Amino acid sequence: MTMSLGPYASFIVTSYAAAGIVVALLIGWVIIDYRNQTARLRELERSGVTRRSGRSAVDTPRTTT
């Protein structure tokens, strides 16, 4: 089954492509930012700087619920 988009196909395709690109950029930004922050935290911990609680700043505790 083929989908016919009529004479304004370029407007429709551009809209969906733009949405796809922006959503992909958002996902990429979130993933790269997470990697950057965890890398910086690990680097700080390796250099001997730790939180006052003594817990790792990167790892998260297990929930008990």
Added chain:
Amino acid sequence: MSLIDLANPTRFLALSARVLPWLAAATIILLGIGLYQSALAPDDYQQGATVKIMFIHVPNAWLSMFVWGVMSVASLGTLVWRHPLADVAAKAAAPIGASFTFLALLTGSLWGRPMWGTYWEWDARLTSVLILFLMYLGLMALWRAVEDPSRAARAAAVLTLVGALNLPIIKFSVDWWNTLHQPASVMRMGGSTLDKAFLIPLLVMAVAFTLLFVTLHLAAMRNEILRRRVRSLQMMQASRVAFSSEVGTGSRQESASKGAA
């Protein structure tokens, strides 16, 4: 885990780590269903196939206002309850809200050209949404410009609550003024005027984009908490370096004075 427990950033990180994979999976599935239904939706008798732009334009337009609403509630949390995650939530939401608003403007413009004969018109709805987009950018600039996060949080919270006045203006602009933009056809008194063939894919896409926002927001909040930890550890490191250099200078001066005596 109660709601109060989530005030603890460490517990929030644990919860987000558990919830994010499920949210991401649900978002992908729902987006897939929504896109499939949008592709199969019939052409509109007036607009033809361009009605398909509605399935991404409307969810983005809804979310552009919804995200500002979320940021407004978070701002109340910052100013009234001083909730530790309130500013984190508002700051993390801003770039996502700005992206949705940009998409609403862009897809609306691409829909307007074939339907209205113009990409842009300075009418009430389009202009008020453009103002919303500029306010998102302004808020993001404010957070970056102020070095101290707590000062930035209060200033941003006040600006967000003032900016919330724009939301009813956007919503009712099509009723209060003459605009090219059509009046509300889904959320209106007397029910939706859309046929089910369009309404169902639209609602599925709206829920999918809302889930996408929740997923991205939780992930961005997690990143913001980690960023603040990096900052506090870096400050701790800098103060240690300053303290040790002071101690070093002090002991050198002491030994120098002993030697001179």
